[in-house]
Amino acid sequence: MTESTQDGEIHDGEVRGDNDAAGVSRRGFFLGAGGFAASGLLVGGVAGAAGGFAAGRGGSETAATADVVYPFFDQPHQAGVQTAPQKYTVFMTYDLSTVVKTDVQVLLARWSAAIAQMVKGAPIGNPEPAGDSAVALDSGEAVGLGAQGLTITLGLGPGLFDGRFGLASKRPALLRPLPDLPSDQLVAGFTGGDLCLQACADDPQVAYHAIRNLTRMARGTASTRWTVTGFGRASAGPNQETPRNLLGFKDGTRNIVDDADFERWVWTDGSDQKWMDGGSFMVARKIHMNIEIWDTDRISDQEDVFGRNKLEGAPLTGHKEFDTPNFTKKNSDGQLVINPTSHVALAAHENNGGIKIHRRSYNYTEGIDDLGQIDAGLLFVAYMNDPEHFIKIQTRLGSVDRLNEYIKHIGSAIFAVPPAPKRGSYMGAELFS
Amino acid sequence: MNHVSPRRAALAVTIVTVATLLLSACSTSAGSNGSGSTSGDSALAKVSKGASQVHVSLESKGGKDVCTLDATKAKAGPVTFTVKNVSSTAITEVELQSDERILGEKENLAPGLGAVSFTVTLTGGRYELYCPGADRQTQAFTVTGKAQQTSSNAQTALQSGITGYAAYVTQEVNNMISATDALNTAVDSGDVAAAQSAYAEARPYYERVESDVDGFVLPGFTPTDNAGNLDYLIDMRASNLDPKVGWHGFHAVERDLFQAKKITASTKTLAAELDANVKKLDALTKSLTYKPEDLANGASDLLEEVQTSKISGEEESYSHIDLLDFAANIEGAQQAFAYLQPGLTIIDPVLTKSIVAQFASVNTLLEKYKDPSALGGYVRYTAAVKSADAPTLSAAVEALHENLAKIAEKVATA
DSSP states (O other), rough: OOGHHHHHHHBTTTTOOGTTTTTOOOOHHHHHHHHHHHHHHTSOHHHHHHHHOOOOOOHHHHHHHGGGOOSSSOOOOOTTSOOOOSSSSEEEEEEOOOOOOHHHHHHHHHHHHHHHHHTTTTSEEEEESTTOHHHHHHHHTTTTSSTTOOOOEEEOOOOSSSSTTGGGGGGGGOOOOOOOOTTTOOEEEGGGSSSEEEEEESHHHHHHHHHHHHHHHTTTTTEEEEEEEEEESSSOOOOOOOOOTSSSSSOOOTTEEEEEEEIIIOOOOSSSSSGTTTTTEEEEEEEEHHHHHTTSHHHHHHHHHHHHSSOOOOOOOOOTTHHHHHOOBBBSSSSSSSSSTTTHHHGGGGTTTOOOOOOOOOOEEEEOOTTTTTEEEEEEEEEEHHHHHHHHHHHHHHHHGGGGGEEEEEEEEEEOOOOOOOTTOOOOGGOOO | OOOOOOOOHHHHHHHHHHHHHHHHHHHHSSSOOOTTHHHHHHHHEETTTTTTEEEEEEEETTEEEEEESSEEEEESEEEEEEESSSSSSOOEEEEEEETTTTEEEEEEOOSSSOOOEEEEOOOSEEEEEEEEESSSSSEEEESSOOOOOOOTHHHHHHHHHHHHHHHHHHHHHHHHHHHHHHHHHHHTTTTHHHHHHHHHHHHHHHHHHHHTTOOBOOOOOOOOGGGGGGHHHHHOOGGGTTTTOOSSSSHHIIIIIIOOOOOOHHHHHHHHHHHHHHHHHHHTTTTOOOOOOHHHHHHHHHHHIIIOOOOOOOOTTTOHHHHHHHHHHHHHHHHHHHHHHHHHHHHHHHHHHHHHHHHHHHHHHHHHHBBBTTTGBBBOOOOHHHHHHHHHHHHHHHHHHHHHHHHHHHHOOO
């Protein structure tokens, strides 16, 4: 998240040179941690000692991710936003079932302490406690897997500030339930939430373990509302090769990666609510894809829908992925080369008054639906300092995007993301002081 | 519904032995090699507000989680431990122990929350402050002088609770005999409606106490043979049938009365056999002895029953009176808890209070489903009710279950 943890991940020898926020060259990286990574000695079982390894991720991810630790306390922002996207996620939303303010306070404090433990690769209490009648606090399935770059990002939904807990005066003015947007086909069971947690890690079981145990901690205070388990990060961070969504196209080519853009478009300041200084807003959308229909669409049409070619990911007006799209270029027939109702044309900041949001999405699959069709799509997660930016872009996309024929927004929620806690405190502490 | 062999009598003997071992072993193991900075000999707790004041601080220092006391000695009498988690994420609870008995404790000690305290009256002797997760988990604490012994109050209260609970279980099983007698008579008469209603009358008795009485194996049978497993013979559901032994008991009768809605010769045999097996159960129940943790585990197991077979609608798949069984499981758990309550209040008043409130909220939820005109007094647990309300019911029970699961350890070590 901070420079020191942007660890210069390398895929197949490719490095995205223009966004080397980590300031760590490939060579420099290997000098720093390569000795361990190459020998594999760091994998597993040393989590307790791993606190000092702020960064260290080699070309061979599976062998070297066990000991990637992102610091939790005393950071300018929560991890899991600017952090280079890990491979897997478990996203969970909750309804507060308690009406007692201190229950919420204790939950956020317990969650924070537990997260601080788990991101080090440490359990939350002994999975095998002494005494026959003792019940373990930690379920144990992450023991020995290491930290795996685990981050857990907390979001606070509008419901937390609805007056039940006397927190109405602390509500960020911009935190309101999203309005109905064009093409929304929301399913009640996949919307909203008073709280959310997004665990991301390079091992799926580490992410799962985190959410499972944090959910257990919430029993009696908050109950589960909706959840998505994701894989195959569908947005690139600095130095990551742009990954692909389940439609087979690169996703996140023009994502925000540098600090200046984060300052300008992602992080909130304390001018509205002091406790949101260094925070952000998170929009989560569950987007179902009509996989079967898409798969039979001819390649030229698929590329027209996106406005990019499929393998390289280049705009149809260019040759390379990072070529800037030319939205006015016409072909010999006088037609715009990039269809104005293509996804890239509608989403581009050039066509949205300069607006940018930071996307950090994951693919998901949930088996098959009741028609026997593949139930899969994208858990779209975006961070921004004004939810109106998402609303504006999605209003355009929802109205005319050619992609709408192949996707369906079925889930939606918005959350305020508080800044990272100071050591000795917890996430959201300022709400209770 | 576990197929467990008889265990209570044997366990009782084992526990006595273990307890003796602990008494002799414990005092030598407690932090005697401690070289920490906290064991200053002069650290006698200051007395204020009539109690010795000890401050416990939980901190993360140099990558280690440490638990520090500002005094390691106190004069006999009331001692107040005030605990503040300054920065430790690994330590979230602190217990004061004596010979591995918990005398006082605090949980939910996350960094950023205010200091909390507990007061215990201690007489001269060696104690340990146990901070699970700390670099050095056990800190010695010494008390000099004599104080009136009050720490055994919890044990006395728990013991008297056990006696009361044993009588309750005996009574329930005894009443079950009258109910299965009535079911048998109604089935014999051939009147399906009367038999259905007698079935619903009989069910709650078993559901209130099943976690205490589900472990009996009849003489001459091995524990792996369901033909001698009384719980199997009385309460087995279609989903867990052993083809070698076939179907017996309540739910086999339920199938005839509510699915075929016919009483056959086989129904009559099943009802008579059920009645006879309940009488065997009654005789065996009288031999049960309990320890406090048996009541706690029993209550927790009844909640597990609610979660696994009532909320799923699996228990009463023909009669759909699952909510009646649900209420009976809760009532049985609440009885067990109520008998532990006087002792548990001394050990952990906060947890006790929260469990009382959680039982109340589950009962309030159940109130909504009461219907005097329905069989068994609750609305039928149909697919529609289940899909609309199961998540709410499940969440309420889950919260209660999580807390009930904490009791056994507390009462076992009281």
